[in-house]
Amino acid sequence: MVSGKGGTGKTTVAAALALALAREGGRTLLVEVEGRQGLAQLFGAEALPYEERKIAVAPGGGGEVFALAIDAERALLDYLQMFYKLGSAGRALKKLGAIDFATTIAPGLRDVLLTGKACEAVRRKDRAGRYVYDHVIMDAPPTGRITRFLNVNDEVAGLARFGPIHNQAQAVMKVLKSPETAVHLVTLLEEMPVQETADGIEELRGAGLPVGRVIVNMVRPHHLDEDTLRTAAGDHRAEVAKALSRAGLGGARRGGLAERLVDPLLAQAAEHASRVELERAQRGVLTGLDLPTYELPLLGAGMDLAGLYALARELRKQSVAE
Amino acid sequence: MSEGEDTVGMDTPPRLAVDRLLDDPETRIVVCCGAGGVGKTTTAAALGVRAAGRGRKAVVLTIDPARRLAQSMGIDSLDNTPRKVETVGAGGGELHAMMLDMKRTFDEIVEAHADGERARAILANPFYQSLSAGFAGTQEYMAMEKLGQLRARDDWDLIIVDTPPSRSALDFLDAPKRLGSFLDGKFIRVLMAPAKVGGRAGMKFLNVGMSMMTGTLSKLMGASLLKDVQTFVAAMDTMFGGFRTRADATFRLLQAPGTAFLVVAAPEPDALREAAYFVERLAAENMPLAGLVLNRVHGSGADQLSAERALAAAENLEEGGIVDQESGKAGLRDSGAEPTGTAEPAGSTQTDRTARTAQTTRTANSPETGSPGPEGDTEAGSTESGVATDTAVVDRITAGLLRLHAERMQVIAREQRTRDRFTSLHPEVAVAEVAALPGDVHDLAGLRAIGERLAAGVPAGA
Structure with missing residues (x-):
């Protein structure tokens, strides 16, 4: 399960993780549950239907990555079909708004269907008795909702005290709380996402759900170490102007091209310095969470398929290193 | 030349005149919407601080503020009623802030529309408890409900609304209707219907169908849940008409001329794609779009150096x-x-x-x-x-x-490409750019600084 605050790039990280985990000869399923078609956009594919389809081959000619956009309504109809053989009655229910009712409003049913479908994929075996997917990665709802989303099975189990939904919920919950599941939280080195990550971990732990790693995304390179920044922030304008001039960027005299660059460059450095300081503080908070972390770099050129593969290689490197 | 008509070049969108929007006494509601993580709540709070500083009596309805942002406005304890934020107003202006408590809001509706015993029965119903504690759409519906209440009180001349952190910005418009039509809809009638239509000859076939259906639902959800739902529906019966009516009334309020939508985004592809959807949707619903607030835009004072x-x-x-x-x-x-x-x-x-x-x-x-x-x-x-x-x-x-x-x-070049895509789709949308800050905002000074950047509309230097 990959969760994270909005804007931290959890869809990208989920996809990179799926690519990283798809070893040679293996298969990974990447699951989307929020109907945003974020995976299709990321991979530059057509909108994903409600079926598992191969979307990529992992880096280095490794395993295959399949993708699935789970639609709660379709999942419910499937479910009814499977257990009750309700072909036309299912359509009648739909017409009456019952399906809409069930998936939109009925407490937690939607979430049970979404997690239930993912759990089904986790447990599915082929004829030879081997698991069809080595890993199932879910691009899960954001941190603020993740515990309720995963734990809703408990809620449903409490509300629907008997019957198939009750049983289904229990079975799903068992998979989710097992050591086979890990909830990874994506964050940036910024105050709000880090705070939300800390809160999310507390909630997940409180609900007995297995917390995996913290994945720090979009980590910026630090071009200047602290000493350098201090020096730059000091009164060295003239020297810097001359250095710029030496580097071929115009005159260092007052009003010269190089001289006019000094102030904006120093301002950018000061901004960078305060960001580095903030990042250091946030890193401290994350260290206090006492969880293993991955770090992914900020891609200056923006996110595209090449960038996605670069992140996947980075993830592989980091788990190899451990 | 008036502020809003500034155009620098063919590819530059018109500039959103934030101060003019806030100063206009005709502006009564500002709705901040957009994808998650783009700074909606901060924008709403900054607009509130700025409006109060310019003499408006404003209230900010936040949905799920980060703790320190809430603290900066003195609303860190969960509270469903507006409280005055001290030291913000100027020239007769005031700022009040509140944080939506959706369960409390729902409870209040029940308490206001049902007599004591019935209200207690509804509040104790397990189905109601799950529904009000936050299933899809409840938060959006309650945000709209709260907006309607604030507007009806008429204690403020400007209401600034943050919108819930939905999976998509569009949920905010759709969910209230969904919940409204569910609560007084066909299906819930059907759940109640077998008892009511049972004796009528012409309905026999239908009745059989319904028994089969409730039977199936009962199998599916477990009989106890269905019974909880039916009890809930019976208890809520008199209130149902009200839900749809209220949802419709709030929807109309959003279409009224005194309302202005601000779509909030960051110069990232996902956020701007959501923003584009939202712009199109607002147009389709005849809802007045004031413009796009583009947060965290980077600039450089040395942009002559490539x-x-x-x-x-x-x-x-x-x-x-x-x-x-x-x-x-x-x-x-x-x-x-x-x-x-x-x-x-x-x-x-x-x-x-x-x-x-x-x-x-x-x-x-x-x-x-x-x-x-x-x-x-x-x-x-x-x-x-x-x-x-x-x-x-x-x-x-x-x-x-x-x-x-x-x-x-x-970074600037990448952001520019992303923005150009949006601008080419929607060249008519006015834009206010807010320069990226090195850190998070969590005090009034920070909110004022954001307000100034919003009003300036273009990132200053670096």
Whole structure:
């Protein structure tokens, strides 16, 4: 399960993780549950239907990555079909708004269907008795909702005290709380996402759900170490102007091209310095969470398929290193 | 020329005049919407602070503020009623802030519309408890309900609304209708219907169908849940008409001329794609769009220096200063230890230049790199070694500054491409850009600074 605050790039990280985990000869399923078609956009594919389809081959000619956009309504109809053989009655229910009712409003049913479908994929075996997917990665709802989303099975189990939904919920919950599941939280080195990550971990732990790693995304390179920044922030304008001039960027005299660059460059450095300081503080908070972390770099050129593969290689490197 | 009509070039969208929007007494509601993580709540809070500072009596309805942002407005304890934020108002303006408690809001509706015993029965119903504690759509519905209530009280002349952190920005418009139509809809009637229509001959077939259906639902959900739902529906019966009516009324309120939507985004592809959907949707619903607030836009005071040139220059310095003859007019003082400020030596002589060349060359082979060069060894006296180190340090710093700048320019270029896509789709949408801040905002001073940037509409310098 990959969760994270909005804007931290959890869809990208989920996809990179799926690519990283798809070893040679293996298969990974990447699951989307929020109907945003974020995976299709990321991979530059057509909108994903409600079926598992191969979307990529992992880096280095490794395993295959399949993708699935789970639609709660379709999942419910499937479910009814499977257990009750309700072909036309299912359509009648739909017409009456019952399906809409069930998936939109009925407490937690939607979430049970979404997690239930993912759990089904986790447990599915082929004829030879081997698991069809080595890993199932879910691009899960954001941190603020993740515990309720995963734990809703408990809620449903409490509300629907008997019957198939009750049983289904229990079975799903068992998979989710097992050591086979890990909830990874994506964050940036910024105050709000880090705070939300800390809160999310507390909630997940409180609900007995297995917390995996913290994945720090979009980590910026630090071009200047602290000493350098201090020096730059000091009164060295003239020297810097001359250095710029030496580097071929115009005159260092007052009003010269190089001289006019000094102030904006120093301002950018000061901004960078305060960001580095903030990042250091946030890193401290994350260290206090006492969880293993991955770090992914900020891609200056923006996110595209090449960038996605670069992140996947980075993830592989980091788990190899451990 | 009025503010809103500023156009700089063909590809530049009109500038969103935030102050004019806030100052206009006709503006009664501002709705901030957009994808998650783009700074909606901060924008709403900053607009509130700015409006109050400009004499409006404003209330900000936040949905799920980060703790420190809430603290900055003194609403860190969960509270469903507006409280005054001190030291913000000016010229008769005031700021009140509140945080939506959706369960409390739902409970209040029940309490207001059902007598004591029935209200208690509803509040104790397990189905109601799940519904009100936050299933899809409840938060959106309750935000709209709260907005309707605030507007009806008429205690404020400006209401600024944050919208819930939905999976998609569009949920905010759709969910209230969904919940409204569910609560007084066909299906819930059907759940109640068997008892009511049972005796009528013409309904027999239908009745059989319904029994089968409720039977199926009962199997599916478990009989107890269905019974909870039916009890809930029975208890809520008199209130149902109200839900749809209220949802419709709020929807109309959003279409009224006193309402202004601000779509909030960051210059990232996902956020701007959501923003584009939202712009289209607002148009389809006849809802008045004031413009796009683009948060966290990067700028540079040195944007005349391209990323490529900055990188080349940085390499140049790191490789030990290949001397550029054309720009070599600047002299270098002997003492790097004494910063010279902005004043240049009056005359850079040929001798100066020669000295500098020697120093620069030696820098390349300075003791730091561990490979003493022949020229350095021959020309550098022991008294000059401090100067040499300083030059190397300054070169290294300067190279760092240049690399930092190159990175900034790349970010700017990427953001520009992303924005250009949006602008080409929706050239008519006015835009206010808010320069990226190095840190998070969590006090009133920070919110004021954001407000100023919003009003300026273009990122100032770096």
